[in-house]
Amino acid sequence: MTEQNIVLVFSFALGIVLKSLKFLSKDDAPVLLRFMLNVCLPPLMILAIYRATPSANMLLVPLIAMLVVFIIYFISSSIGKKLAMPRPTFGSFLVGTMIMNTAFALPYFKAIGSEELALASLYDIGNTILIFTFSYYNAIKYGDNAHSDRIQIKKFLTLLPLWAMAIAFAIKGFGLHIPPAAITLLEVLSQPIGVLMMVALGLAFAPKLSHLGKALIAVFIRMGLGFAAGFALSLLFGLQGVPRLVVLTCSALPVGFNTLIFADRENMDRSFAATMVSVSTLISLFTTPLLIRLFP
Secondary structure: OOHHHHHHHHHHHHHHHHHHOOOOOHHHHHHHHHHHHHHHHHHHHHHHHHHOOOOOOOOHHHHHHHHHHHHHHHHHHHHHHHOOOOHHHHHHHHHHHHOEOHHHHHHHHHHHOHHHHHHHHHHHHHHHHHHHHHHHHHHHHHOOOOOOOOOOHHHHHOOHHHHHHHHHHHHHHOOOOOOHHHHHHHHHHHOOHHHHHHHHHHHHOOOOHHHHHHHHHHHHHHHHHHHHHHHHHHHHHOOOHHHHHHHHHHHOOOEOOHHHHHHHHHOOOHHHHHHHHHHHHHHHHHHHHHHHHHOO
């Protein structure tokens, strides 16, 4: 087991232990998730966009990330409707299959090399753009706004990661430079995201047997069919080498933590969301390093 895996497993177990000892409770998980959304994620996204160096070929990577999300959306929407789930559960199912936990893979690529990390960051940008637009739109649609077909635009305007993306692209577009002291501050603020997310997941971890079957279907769609979509798009665009490795690995990543954040924020099925994230993350501790070895 890699050092990254050990840290993630320990953090997840710590959340379970803290809940068992009653130092923290399941109700504390949403607080940590909101902290991640509003404090840790924005600087992480600013740094990823600021440090990315796109080229004509590299621009394919975020495009493919977006195409994978749309492909999975149509597959998941069709399968999910046939499973006859309650609307909030279907919302968690749909959104969970669409959101890739690209942050999970970044430490693995960082350990390999700078080109791999840069491409993974670009894939993350494509994924993130749709997380806080199209995926969040579906979270609103199937959450506490489900009684109405009208989507409140103000919900999008309160998303700090969306503002962070706009700021980062403005900085990049105008060729501005972030001072070293500000870079350090952004790194400090974004650093705890992996550990705190896993602790929150441990606190929220309460899988129900009634959820497990449908959750495994969601995990197969997200990881198995996600990999198939990434593989097909790699062939279509003729990707080889590092770009192909990044696309294949990232397309098969687990259900993203933002599924939990959106489930809490929009009152979807939180328990089902936690089951999907937990199961897929545990599986990815083995599949992510394996894919990196199989497709060097």
